[in-house]
Amino acid sequence: MRDDFSEATKKELAAMVGYKCSNPCCRRTTIGPKLSGEGTINLGEAAHIKAASPGGKRYDPDMTPEERAGYENGIWMCRTHAALIDRDEKYFTVELLYKWKQKAEESAGKELIEGEGTIRKCKFRMNIFYRDLKEYISAMELFKMRRGVVINTQMLPIQNNWEEHLEEISELIGPELTATLYNINRIVEEFRLTMEEEARRLKGGPKLDYISVIYCQKQDFFMDKMQEWLTKDLLETIKFYTEI
Ligand SMILES: [Zn+2]
Secondary structure (H helix, E strand, O other), X not given: OOOOOOHHHHHHHHHHOOOEOOOOOOOOEOEEEXXXXXXXXXXXEEEEOOOOOOOOOOOOOOOOHHHHOOHHHEEEEEXXXXXXXXXXXXXXXXXXXXXXXXXXHHHHHHHHHHOOOOOOXXXXXXXXXXXXXXXXXXXXXXXXXOOOOOOOHHXXXXXOOHHHHHHHHHHHHOHHHHHHHHHHHHHHHHHHHHHHHHHHHHOOOOOOOOHHHHHHHHHHHHHHXXXXXXXXXXXXXXXXXXXX
C-alpha cells in the first residue's frame, strides 16, 4: 500500500517550483513540448520526502495516509534527482529536503519577478570539489603502490577559500556532506603543510633520504582518514550535484 499523491497535489508541487527540479544545484526544467510538437512531456516527479510505504527512505510510521500523500510531504524533482534522494537517507535527510523545497519555492517566486539571474553557485562549487577529490584519489593510488613515495603538493590541489565556499553552500548540501568535505579538505591542507615544511627544512641541509620515512608516519594517518571519508558513495553524491 503506497500513499501516492493525487494528480492535483502533483500539479501543485510542480507549479509551486515553476516545474523545475528542487535540487538547488540542478533547477532543471521538467516540462516542455514534445519534439513532435503534439502535447507536452513531463520529466519531473513528485517525490515523497517521507516514504509512501514501509521500507522506503525516511518512512515515518506515525504519519496518517493523508499526511503521507499531502502537499507538505512532497517535493518536485527531475527524474535523476528523484532517484538520487531515494538511494541515501544519510545525505538526503528530511530536514535537507524540506530546506530544498522551501528554497525552490522561494527561487521560483524570485525568478517570476526577476527572471533567471540566479548564479548556480552550488553547482559551480561542487564541480571544483569533484575535480579536486578525483585528484586526491589519484594521489592515494600512488601512495598505495609505493609506500613512502615522495609526492609534492601539486598532486593534492585545494581550492582557494574552500572553507568559505563550503560555508556558502552548506545549507543546501546538508550537514553530513558539509562535514565530510570539511574533514577531507582539512586533512589535505594539513598534509600539504607537512610536505612543505619538510621541503623547507631539508633544503640545503644534508641530503638524507629520510623524507620518505618522515612522510610515512604522517602518510599512514592521512591514508586511514582519507579512505574512511573519501568513499565511492561520497564521490557519486558529489557527482550528482554537478550533473544537470
Ligand atoms: Zn534535478
